[in-house]
Amino acid sequence: MLVITDPQKMRKYCASISRKGLSIGFVPTMGALHEGHLELVKAAKKRSDVVIVSIFVNPIQFGPKEDFKKYPRDIKKDAALLKKEKVDVLFNPSVEDMIPKDLLSYVEVGKMGDVLCGTSRPGHFRGVATIVAKFFNIIRPDTAFFGAKDFQQQAIIRKMVKDLDMGVEIVTVATVREKSGLAKSSRNAYLSAEQRAQAPALYASLLLAKRMIAAGEKSASKIIVAIKKNILSRTDFVVDYVSIVDSETFEEKKTIKRPVLIAVAAYLGKTRLIDNILV
Amino acid sequence: MLVITDPQKMRKYCASISRKGLSIGFVPTMGALHEGHLELVKAAKKRSDVVIVSIFVNPIQFGPKEDFKKYPRDIKKDAALLKKEKVDVLFNPSVEDMIPKDLLSYVEVGKMGDVLCGTSRPGHFRGVATIVAKFFNIIRPDTAFFGAKDFQQQAIIRKMVKDLDMGVEIVTVATVREKSGLAKSSRNAYLSAEQRAQAPALYASLLLAKRMIAAGEKSASKIIVAIKKNILSRTDFVVDYVSIVDSETFEEKKTIKRPVLIAVAAYLGKTRLIDNILV
Numbered sequence: 001m002l003v004i005t006d007p008q009k010m011r012k013y014c015a016s017i018s019r020k021g022l023s024i025g026f027v028p029t030m031g032a033l034h035e036g037h038l039e040l041v042k043a044a045k046k047r048s049d050v051v052i053v054s055i056f057v058n059p060i061q062f063g064p065k066e067d068f069k070k071y072p073r074d075i076k077k078d079a080a081l082l083k084k085e086k087v088d089v090l091f092n093p094s095v096e097d098m099i100p101k102d103l104l105s106y107v108e109v110g111k112m113g114d115v116l117c118g119t120s121r122p123g124h125f126r127g128v129a130t131i132v133a134k135f136f137n138i139i140r141p142d143t144a145f146f147g148a149k150d151f152q153q154q155a156i157i158r159k160m161v162k163d164l165d166m167g168v169e170i171v172t173v174a175t176v177r178e179k180s181g182l183a184k185s186s187r188n189a190y191l192s193a194e195q196r197a198q199a200p201a202l203y204a205s206l207l208l209a210k211r212m213i214a215a216g217e218k219s220a221s222k223i224i225v226a227i228k229k230n231i232l233s234r235t236d237f238v239v240d241y242v243s244i245v246d247s248e249t250f251e252e253k254k255t256i257k258r259p260v261l262i263a264v265a266a267y268l269g270k271t272r273l274i275d276n277i278l279v
Numbered sequence: 280m281l282v283i284t285d286p287q288k289m290r291k292y293c294a295s296i297s298r299k300g301l302s303i304g305f306v307p308t309m310g311a312l313h314e315g316h317l318e319l320v321k322a323a324k325k326r327s328d329v330v331i332v333s334i335f336v337n338p339i340q341f342g343p344k345e346d347f348k349k350y351p352r353d354i355k356k357d358a359a360l361l362k363k364e365k366v367d368v369l370f371n372p373s374v375e376d377m378i379p380k381d382l383l384s385y386v387e388v389g390k391m392g393d394v395l396c397g398t399s400r401p402g403h404f405r406g407v408a409t410i411v412a413k414f415f416n417i418i419r420p421d422t423a424f425f426g427a428k429d430f431q432q433q434a435i436i437r438k439m440v441k442d443l444d445m446g447v448e449i450v451t452v453a454t455v456r457e458k459s460g461l462a463k464s465s466r467n468a469y470l471s472a473e474q475r476a477q478a479p480a481l482y483a484s485l486l487l488a489k490r491m492i493a494a495g496e497k498s499a500s501k502i503i504v505a506i507k508k509n510i511l512s513r514t515d516f517v518v519d520y521v522s523i524v525d526s527e528t529f530e531e532k533k534t535i536k537r538p539v540l541i542a543v544a545a546y547l548g549k550t551r552l553i554d555n556i557l558v
Contacts, residue, residue, distance in 0.1 A: 011446060019298065104391055105408070105442035110383035129384070130443070137444040140419075163384035164409070165416040167290060 001082060002089045007098070007138050010091050014052070014139045022049035026141035026168075028132060031055040032072040032186035033081050036176040040145040041085045043173050047143055053082050054091040054135055059099055060106075061127030067270075072189050091139070098134060106130045107164070109156045115250045116152050116263055117274065120240050128153055129160050136161075136168055144168050149175040149183045151261060151276045155248065175275075177203065183275045190271040198235040199273060202264055205231040205242070206277040209262045213279050218256050220244040232266060240265035240272065247278055280361060281368045286377070286417050289370050293331070293418045301328035305420035305447075307411060310334040311351040311465035312360050315455040319424040320364045322452050326422055332361050333370040333414055338378055339385075340406030346549075351468050370418070377413060385409045386443070388435045394529045395431050395542055396553065399519050407432055408439050415440075415447055423447050428454040428462045430540060430555045434527065454554075456482065462554050469550040477514040478552060481543055484510040484521070485556040488541045492558050497535050499523040511545060519544035519551065526557055 004010045017024055025048025027040045033055075044051045055078055062068035075092065082090055106126050112118075113125030136144070146154035154172045161168050176184045181203035182196075191199060205227040212223050224242045232239055244253045247261040256279075263276040283289045296303055304327025306319045312334075323330045334357055341347035354371065361369055385405050391397075392404030415423070425433035433451045440447050455463045460482035461475075470478060484506040491502050503521045511518055523532045526540040535558075542555040 007444060011444075019300070021298070103442050104389035105439045106387045106389070107443070108385045108387050110385070112383055134444045137446060160384045163382050164386070165286060165290075165413045167416060 001079070001087055003079065004089055004091050005093055005097075007093050010052075010089075010093070011138045013089065014141075017050050018140060023142040024048060024139060025051045026135065026139050026144045027051070027053045028135055028144065028146075029053060029055055030057045030071065030186065031075065031078045032189065033078045034176075034184045034186060034188075036147050036149060036184040038081065038085060039176050040147060040173050041082065041087060043171060044143070044145050045086065047171070048141075050088045051086075052089045052091055052139055052141070053087050054093075054139075056091075056093060056098060056131070056135075057095075058127060058131045059095055060103075060130060061124050063121055063123065066121070067187075067190075072186055091135075098131065107133045107160060109160055112152070112156050112159055112250055116241060116243055116245070117265060118152070120265070125152070125156050129156060132157055133160065133164070133166070136166055141168055143171055145171050145173055147175060148172050149185065149275065151247075151263060152250065155250070181207070183273075185273065187271055187273065191268060195236070195268040195271070198237065199268060201231050201235045201237060202266060202273055202275045205264060206262055206275060209244075210277060210279050213256055213258070213260075220253050220256060220260075223256070223262075227264070235268075237266040237268055240267060280358070280366055282358065283368055283370050284372055284376075286372050289368075289372070290417045292368065293420075296329050297419060302421040303327060303418060304330045305414065305418050305423045306330070306332045307414055307423065307425075308332060308334055309336045309350065309465065310354065310357045311468065312357045313455075313463045313465060313467075315426050315428060315463040317360065317364060318455050319426060319452050320361065320366060322450060323422070323424050324365065326450070327420075329367045330365075331368045331370055331418055331420070332366050333372075333418075335370075335372060335377060335410070335414075336374075337406060337410045338374055339382075339409060340403050342400055342402065345400070346466075346469075351465055370414075377410065386412045386439060388439055391431075391435050391438055391529055394531075395520060395522055395524070396544060397431070399544070404431070404435050408435060411436055412439065412443070412445070415445055420447055422450055424450050424452055426454060427451050428464065428554065430526075430542060431529065434529070460486070462552075464552065466550055466552065470547060474515070474547040474550070477516065478547060480510050480514045480516060481545060481552055481554045484543060485541055485554060488523075489556060489558050492535055492537070492539075499532050499535060499539075502535070502541075506543070514547075516545040516547055519546060 025044035057071050107129040109129050158170045180200035182200045209223045227242050242264045265274045304323035386408040388408050437449045459479035461479045488502045506521050521543045544553040
């Protein structure tokens with residue numbers, strides 16, 4: 001596995017690959033890799049001649065009071081995992097190279113970035129869209145792979161690619177869950193044993209919503225109240241949002257008309273967890 | 280000369296050119312071509328294997344009270360001029376294809392877009408940056424050519440390319456002027472005979488600034504007052520701004536320390552003209 005840190009070297013390498021007529025599959029990550037990431041890598045391996053994985057903890061997608069500094073980093077362990085998956089290139093650039101102090105240009109994604117996670121994380125999706133645009137411009141992949149756990153993220157990247165004619169195919173890969181139902185997340189590492197025991201309630205709340213809809217419930221607000229009252233209030237979770245929205249535009253639904261996205265974000269202590277389900 | 284209107288056809292054509300190892304030079308225009316544009320084409324011909332010129336009157340760079348509807352359009356005349364210059368491809372997409380109604384993603388250029396022309400044209404440079412990013416993503420040129428008359432525009436595009444790692448070389452071509460000194464501009468077509476006789480005062484005001492600086496004047500405000508008082512107030516020009524700024528950051532200069540950009544925008548009737556000089 002080649003490890004490249006210099007963006008200019010990465011650009012040259014990718015240009016030479018494309019000139020040979022080989023396809024590039026790209027998996028952007030912030031490291032702290034888990035099985036969810038490895039599923040993205042496997043999907044990329046299946047569909048691409050050359051697979052590039054980036055590890056970059058992107059400062060511009062963290063708010064000033066968020067966990068940028070303490071976000072888990074273990075590049076050796078991550079590199080070993082990627083090597084085992086036969087990844088071709090690990091791209092691991094520096095913050096200085098990717099986000100210079102005089103950076104002025106950003107990709108804005110409009111109202112899609114202002115709802116759901118955007119409400120409590122202002123500027124987050126601008127930071128995500130901007131760094132992904134930069135990676136796409138350096139690597140010029142044929143296909144890029146995102147996880148369904150970050151549903152709003154993949155939808156925004158899809159929209160950005162379409163709006164700005166980026167010509168990258170976006171593939172969304174299903175969320176990988178523990179046996180308990182808890183979605184795999186790098187931030188699960190923050191949880192205490194007690195919190196970890198409670199964390200599956202997040203997915204349980206989505207399954208409750210699914211059962212209610214299957215049983216004919218049409219009122220979004222009734223489902224949201226049920227989730228909060230019957231599941232999350234019985235744990236230490238502090239709800240950020242429970243939302244039922246159109247899965248493409250993220251507009252709030254008052255009446256259930258499938259397909260809908262049910263998305264939830266909640267804090268266990270200082271750890272913010274998210275999950276979602278398409279019904 | 281090939282004429283392409285479909286962005287997907289344009290993308291495929293450009294990809295096939297790049298795969299052959301040929302370089303692409305790109306000249307984005309809004310049509311109503313004059314000698315200034317043709318100088319861009321000539322520069323592109325010198326440096327590129329294949330030259331692509333776009334003609335697209337971009338609605339998102341016009342304010343609601345600006346001249347989008349009446350902006351001069353003469354595609355037949357323009358196409359004949361480009362053919363004569365041996366341009367390889369004219370890319371002439373529709374507004375519907377380039378700016379669909381559900382467009383949400385934009386490229387923002389921060390404070391560089393909020394000064395000079397950005398003050399009286401809010402959102403203008405966001406519209407310029409976004410459409411140029413879209414063209415760059417479709418065409419993936421090696422080099423793109425911009426005129427120095429729109430100095431702020433080329434500086435912002437340069438910054439966007441650097442910030443977002445677009446990998447396009449930006450070449451700025453000197454302003455083409457009439458014998459009177461008036462900068463060639465598509466908007467000169469709006470001027471009456473009387474206004475046209477007064478229009479060279481804009482460049483004359485820049486030459487006055489240049490002479491004052493050569494003579495040792497260090498005060499930006501004195502130069503600006505002199506321009507307004509001794510030249511522009513003797514015409515029908517209504518000044519939008521006269522500014523002396525850093526040529527890269529566009530920060531206002533109080534004291535002249537070369538190199539500086541002296542930029543002016545003023546209205547003759549409803550027609551807004553701009554000009555600038557690097558001293």
